[in-house]
Amino acid sequence: MTLGRPVPSNGVQSERLPVYQEHVQTLLDHDHAYRCFCTPEQLESQKRELHEAGKPTVYPGTCRSIDAAESDRRAKAGESHVVRFKSDKFGRPKLHDAIYGRFQKKDMEEDFILMKTDGFPTYHLANVVDDHLMKITHVIRGEEWLISTPKHVALYEAFGWQPPTFAHLGLLVDLDGSKLSKRNDSVNISKYQTGGTFPMALLSWLANLGSSFKRDVQLPRTVEDVANALTFKFTRGGIKLNLSKLEYFNNRYRDAMLWKPVPALADEEAKLIDQHLTQPILSEIEAITAGSIESAGLTARAWQLPPELVPTLTDPTKKGQYVYKAIISKQGGFQSPSDLISQHPYLFWRVPLDVYKTSLAKARPEPKVLAALEEAISQESFWDGDCSPVMQAIQSKVEPQGVDQLTIHNVLRVIAAGGQDVVSQSSSRMFALLGRDEWAHRLNVVKGLLSELNEG
Incomplete structure (x- = not known):
């Protein structure tokens, strides 16, 4: 299961080509689609003529007049072609999006492509066929796909299938509104896995991107609690990736696990504290001691580097418990492991x-x-x-x-x-x-x- 969505056993698209071809043939047989034999040069010429005439540069339906027998003959002869959908047969489809509400495009769809010249389906066909065969009830995707959804609704109607519920979420953007890219460290999940971020804090932060928890709800401690706490009311448009809110959730979860333990979750949360707090602090302390990284906090205090560890931290059997006790002793919390180290170095090293x-x-x-x-x-x-x-x-x-x-x-x-x-x-x-x-x-x-x- 991926995000609640089962993956087909033959999930490689190239292995599913016969499935798509079968469904395209169904549309051809019911006169909901047709083959288009226009060459790239012809398509470009058509667009140029339409543009010069001040008309929309959509496909003008040149091959719609080719009768079925001639179309079959030319296809069997190996003539290159695509398969297009007869959009005008379904008017201007309406839909109700779970976030944007009623949606209908002002203009009629053009005869969009279902199957490309290489025999592979376009996303429009593949997502409809796959979702139907997998019995998908809710399609949740980025808002950039809302404009294409009338095409998909028309395809569901052409096949005689009930469309799923659609929900188009705003895209994540930086605080300045710019689109996130793979080069942006904020989208690198390993940053959070190794950066002392607790899983429930990350989940709560993600759940609150574009939505929010109900008022006066207690801090959710399980996935089920998060689901119950959410309002499921989502904002429209770009959702700003506010990392300070992640820090807020992370500190709240850390403090709750340290000072307000839930008996049923005690063992699991103790492991999380060790993995995401105790061990990162230990690693940073040892790196500073070894001289492999610098500490601005120690430099500001004029502590000579490398400092001398307190003896307990040189004992492998005691150092983890010692750091945990240092964390617990800091009632009132702290912003980050690095803050704890730089604000209270005397807990970990002998004073120079x-x-x-x-x-x-x-x-x-x-x-x-x-x-x-x-x-x-x-x-x-x-x-x-x-x-x-x-x-x-x-x-x-x-x-x-x-x-x-x-x-x-x-x-x-x-x-x-x-x-x-x-x-x-x-x-x-x-x-x-x-x-x-x-x-x-x-x-x-x-x-x-x-x-x-x-x-x-």
């Missing part, structure tokens, strides 16, 4: 010495907080679970000595992230994620640098 030195030169951390943190690190039991006892121990130690909350958090930010003005996680989350050993390492680095500064 030069970054610490620059920060310490601006302001020395409160010694009472350093001492309280060192004491809390010595208590291994404080570091179980969410590590809340660590923060409680520090506060209970220094607040009676007149140290306020802001000062406490500023010192902890310097140690964990390399500066008190760095956008960071809450101290409690950083305790839980980085862990006791890493906090001990960073505290010792800061203390060593402070000793050097004091001696200097």
